[in-house]
Amino acid sequence: MPLLTLHNSLVTYLVVGALLFGMGVYGMVTRRTLIGMLIAAELLLAGASINFMAFNRFTAPDPAFGQIFTLFIMAIAAAEAAIGLSIIVAFYRHYKSIDTDDAVQLKG
Amino acid sequence: MIQTLTTPDGLVGIIFLFMVVVTLIGGLVASASERLVRAVIGLVISFVGVAGLYYFLNSPFIAMMQVLIYVGAVAVAISFAIMLAAPEEKKKFSPTNPLTGPLGLISAALLTSGLITIALKTTWPIMPKVNNGSVKIIGIQLLTNHSMVFELISIVLLIAILGALVIARGGREH
Structure with missing residues (x-):
């Protein structure tokens, strides 16, 4: 029964990663708020991490490399979330809004 | 079954x-x-x-x-x-462009289908493993091969924490 042995094929993980990446792109394009875009960015990073881990498991000679890279992605994502959220909070204090349409003061 | x-x-x-x-x-x-x-x-x-x-x-x-x-x-x-x-929740957004949703859907679908096509069409080479990727080996590699990146990432995290504090704290007094 091929449906139950999907977890042993590289393509399954690549497809799941691609789908998560696509959802992240859709959220990034359509969201109107800064926090929504941050959530979409997390989805993008999760899709990329799944790809790294899948190649790490199936094709890479050294299976520690991909795990270390995924750890670094997690650290960068945590730093990005901390900075992004504090910028959002500061932005909210100024404009009383987190709508991306209000962040246009630098517009010429 | x-x-x-x-x-x-x-x-x-x-x-x-x-x-x-x-x-x-x-x-x-x-x-x-x-x-x-x-x-x-x-x-x-x-x-x-x-x-x-x-x-x-x-x-x-x-x-x-x-x-x-x-x-x-x-x-x-x-x-x-x-x-x-x-x-x-009730805040009136400025009227959104009606094309945003469909265009976002189309771009996401194109990217996803492209990635899936690549994943299905390529024959990925399978290499023999040189170790078993356990936590011990991850720790050894983090402190030998990847020690530079390891130190850099800790500095990045420290600066991110400080920066987040500074940015979020500013403007609280007035």
Whole structure:
């Protein structure tokens, strides 16, 4: 029964990663708020991490490399979330809004 | 059919399919729901599913880190930001371009189908493993081969914490 042995094929993980990446792109394009875009960015990073881990498991000679890279992605994502959220909070204090349409003061 | 489902291998397959479904449904909720609180909950569900996928990829350590860092820290930080920045649900947005939704859908679908086509059409080479990728080997490599990146990432995290404090604190007095 091929449906139950999907977890042993590289393509399954690549497809799941691609789908998560696509959802992240859709959220990034359509969201109107800064926090929504941050959530979409997390989805993008999760899709990329799944790809790294899948190649790490199936094709890479050294299976520690991909795990270390995924750890670094997690650290960068945590730093990005901390900075992004504090910028959002500061932005909210100024404009009383987190709508991306209000962040246009630098517009010429 | 029922007999294959109740063998250990069949159960493993079922759990894997469940994790994939959880990941994808969580991602859909996170990217398409109207309210931000629901999007965060979708993100948490999706991350739990991704942690399950990592477990299937022979990395229980990364699966644990995923739950600790993403579900435990990032999602909680995002929900705190939602509460602090209280986006009004009823707020009238300026009229959105009616093309945004379909164009976003088309671009996401094109990217996804392209990636899936590449994944299906390529024959990926399988290399022999040189070690088993255990936590011990990860630790040794982090402190030998990747020590430079390891130190850099700790500096980045430190600066991010300080920067977040400075940015979020400014303007509180007035």
